Amino acid sequence: MTDKNIDDVAERLRAEGLPVDAQDVAEISERWREQLEVNARLRSMPIPFASYGLAPRRHG
């Protein structure tokens, strides 16, 4: 992650009201970098929205 990306993470967390410190930001940024890869994989799945717009019905 670039310094700007890390700054963005810190800014977004503080906007949520979370009083993060420097070590929080470093660890969260590292975890978020890994999560972004997961999220990208999930986004790439070609699932028709109309058919699968919600969780299984039994899950509310």
Place this chain on the structure above:
Amino acid sequence: MRAAPPMSIREIGASLGAGDMTVTEIVEQCIAVADAADEHLGTYITRFDDAARAQAERLDLELQNGRSRGPLHGIPVAIKDLLATDDGPTTAQSLGWSTEWGERGDGAAVRRLRDAGMIVMGKTTTMEIASGLPTADDPFPLPRNPWDPRRWPGGSSSGSGSAVATGMAPAALGTDTGGSIRCPASLSGVTGFKPSFGLVPKSGCIPVGLTYDHVGPLARTTEDCAILTRTMAGWDAEDALSSKEDHRPADSMLNRDLRGVRIGVPRHLYEDSSGVEDSVRRAMAEALDVLATAGAVVVDISVPFWREVGDATMLGAVCEHYANFADELAEAWHRIGRSARVTLAIGALSSARDYAQAQRVRAYADDQMRSVWNGVDIIASPTTPRSALPLEDMSGIGAFPGFTSPWNGLGVPALSVPMRPDAEGLPQGLQLAGPYGHDAHVLSAGHSFQQSTSWHRAAPELGPPVQHDVSDRQDSARR
């Protein structure tokens, strides 16, 4: 000291019925084990010894007067400290969690067990708010594995697993959002069951991922898990997600013959994976032979979108966890351990698009699984990719939900039973899952497995306290 003889609920009930033991004697035996081992295994956060003794006297009196409440009459139970009870506080093992939660008292599951005659022995350790890594840096007990106290007992229902393994209680309640009942069952050598989503109500349970959370039992045997599940199951007006379908496992269904039951094995998930220990593969091969010898038809299958639905489950759950907890998290940030707040922050950073896609993946995978369930009755896999991690190096923890979390996203019943331990004698678990609502079939397969094996009967040797500092392993300092 060896742990108390691993009596099952059924066996204790038979002793009570025959007059060989009293409820008071059973409770005193559990308290004696806790006195000997709780402090160095970090099993309980809070113990209710006096209240348990008083309740035991009342239940003995009922038996003397010819009244038995049924198979759970006089049976001690330990409750994960994520579930509110009448007896005391609910901490979620966190300084950041409001103590007001515990003031609501028993939720439906605990109340139903208590009404059936169970005695609440105490509240067991967990991971902080079911998310943080174990640490010695807070005022809560550090959960240790009863088979090797230098190791992790699994989580997040950590103390519930070790309570059953040691005999501090023959039964325990846990919660499971990505594997938190089955993982400690696997690593601590006991049986753990995550019922179908909504079968056991969650009222009184601190929410983690509301649409992924399950309440379920840990016990010595599958038969015990069936008794506990049957007692806790049923719709509850206080849990909007509890099911109105009554598919609780009937006693008569437990002894269903395994002959002809088709067990699917997704070998592609564990035979070629570098993250799975050889000892797990060998134990799986032996466990499948046991099932086949009992008459099951074991077939290779491929499970579609396994990794994706697991990833989607963990993402969706952390989004829901953050959403449930955002206000408290902001207010209590510095009272919460760093590993828990780092995990929860992922929910704060994730977008609505990511959450919605996680739900779509989940629904799509659920749909795709229909064709798999059309071909098999049960899917067998390892519960965990290896035996217990050393507390000094928890870096491999991220792989632990790999076999368990997809079943949370899909909401299907999943059971972990002990299979052959590794070369060091550390427990390993076999996971059996079935289609939604087929809880009885899953339990009957586990029961059949345990009729042919004895690994669920093993009890750990309880050694002296371990002088062992894991506080340097991670910085989870509070400010």
